[in-house]
Amino acid sequence: MALKTLVLFSLLVLGLLVIVGAQPSAFYTFQNRHMDPGSGPFGPLYCNRTMNRRNLLNRNFNTFVHESPDDVKDVCKERNYTCKNGQTNCHKSRNRMSISDCSITGRNPINYQTTNSRKYIIIACDPTGVWPVHFDDSM
Structure with a gap:
């Protein structure tokens, strides 16, 4: 009986983790590539x-x-916006956001130019419409 209860409890906890907090790996990639709060x-x-x-x-x-x-x-959560590649899963921010653009200026050694600005961002979201998965553009 105790084993059955333990198994049911484990399945319940696993199910809650999946429903409440499962972040797709594409979101982790997006965070690494584009997020720096x-x-x-x-x-x-x-x-x-x-x-x-x-x-x-x-x-x-x-x-x-x-x-x-x-x-x-x-x-x-903003209305759908057409991405540069023609897909319709992009969304444009309602407000300008603080961003830094990094443009390569040299390869030996690798060097980037930093440009800080406040712009609207356009991102693609996963099919659930919850998780950002691609930075499409800024304006």
Whole structure:
């Protein structure tokens, strides 16, 4: 009887974890590539340090968003917006957000230019409409 109760309890806990907090791996990738909550503006070495620390040196261009994960997730609740690739699972932020654009300026050694701004972000969200999975653009 105790074993049966333990198994049922374990299944219940596992089910709750799946329903309540399962974050898809694509969201973790999005966070690594594009999320850096904090206040800016950031100095000229910000992109060099951050791109290196996150192992993103193979990218010619990257954008980091300096808002809370919840604020970025809330963009998924905005109306659908057409992505650059024609898909319709993108969403445009209601307000401008603090971002840093990192543009490669040299390869030997790898060097990035940091440009800080406040822009609307456009992100693609997963099929559930909850999790950001792709940074599409800013304007």
